[in-house]
Amino acid sequence: xxxxxxxxxxxxxxxxxxxxxxxxxxxxxxxxxxxxxxxxxxxxxxxxxxxxxxxxxxxxxxxxxxxxxxxxxxxxxxxxxxxxxxxxxxxxxxxxxxxxxxxxxxxxxxxxxxxxxxxxxxxxxxxxxxxxxxxxxxxxxxxxxxxxxxxxxxxxxxxxxxxxxxxxxxxxxxxxxxxxxxx
Numbered sequence: 001x002x003x004x005x006x007x008x009x010x011x012x013x014x015x016x017x018x019x020x021x022x023x024x025x026x027x028x029x030x031x032x033x034x035x036x037x038x039x040x041x042x043x044x045x046x047x048x049x050x051x052x053x054x055x056x057x058x059x060x061x062x063x064x065x066x067x068x069x070x071x072x073x074x075x076x077x078x079x080x081x082x083x084x085x086x087x088x089x090x091x092x093x094x095x096x097x098x099x100x101x102x103x104x105x106x107x108x109x110x111x112x113x114x115x116x117x118x119x120x121x122x123x124x125x126x127x128x129x130x131x132x133x134x135x136x137x138x139x140x141x142x143x144x145x146x147x148x149x150x151x152x153x154x155x156x157x158x159x160x161x162x163x164x165x166x167x168x169x170x171x172x173x174x175x176x177x178x179x180x181x182x183x
Contacts, residue, residue: 001028002038003061006089013061013091016043016054062088062098070103070116077105077112101147104136119148126152130166134182141177 025035043054101119
C-alpha cells in the first residue's frame, strides 16, 4: 500500500514526508502505528534541508516487483526487463544486481530466460540446501552459486570447507571458470 500511494500521489521516492505518508495511509484505514512501521521498515531516514525525510529502499522495492512479475514462471529476459522497468517507480532503476540470490537465468541457444529462485526459500541446513541446489541445476558456476551459499554457517567449517564437503569442483582449463557439481 505504501508503494501504491507513492505512485498514486506522485511522491518522490527519495523524500517522503512521514506525516503526509502516515495521514494518507490512515485515511486508507491503516492504524498510524502500522503506517509508521511500514515506512520505517521499507525506507531509511535522510536529511533534506534540515528536515527528516524517508527514502524508499530501492533494492527492496525492485525485488518485490520482480517477484510479482516472475510468479507466473520463466520469462524471456528481454520481456521481463521491459515489464520490470515499467513497474519500477520513477526515481528508481531496475538493476539485475538487485536480484542476486532471487532469480536464476538459463541460456537456451540464443535466448536467456529468467525465473524466481530465492535463497530465502531454501533450507538452512547445508545438506538439504545443496540437495535442492543440485536438483535445480546439475552444474553451477561460482558466480551463480555464491549468492545461494554465502549465508550458510557451520561451526568449524569455512565457506571453502562447505564447498569441499558438498561439491565437486572441475575446471576444464587453468583459465576457465570453475564449475561445481554434486559430490
